[in-house]
Amino acid sequence: MDVTPELLQESYAQLNEVLGTEQMMKVFEIYRGRQISFPMRLYDRKKVAQKIIxxxxxxxxxxxxxxxDxxxxxxxxxIRQNDSKTE
Incomplete structure (x- = not known):
């Protein structure tokens, strides 16, 4: 599919700028029509807690x-929660 960047919806235009057209189209094909929100933090709390400990x-x-972060x-x-579990 030929893509005309200046006609893209804002969110797709941003993805196109960051990822390039090919990757943006993959995101479009997989997630189109869905409402997606991304967590404020990159890392999972439980996994980070294990690493920190x-x-x-x-x-x-x-x-x-x-x-x-x-x-x-x-x-x-x-750390305190872990210490209390190990006692």
């Missing part, structure tokens, strides 16, 4: 907050 060494809280408060909470 595995990587936390008692001194790297700030590094983990930057690496996974979660607050220090949330990371401390995950």
């Amino acid at each position: 595995a990587e936390y060494n008692g001194h790297n809280l700030v590094q983990l907050t930057h690496k996974y 979660y607050s220090q408060r949330w990371i401390r909470q995950m």
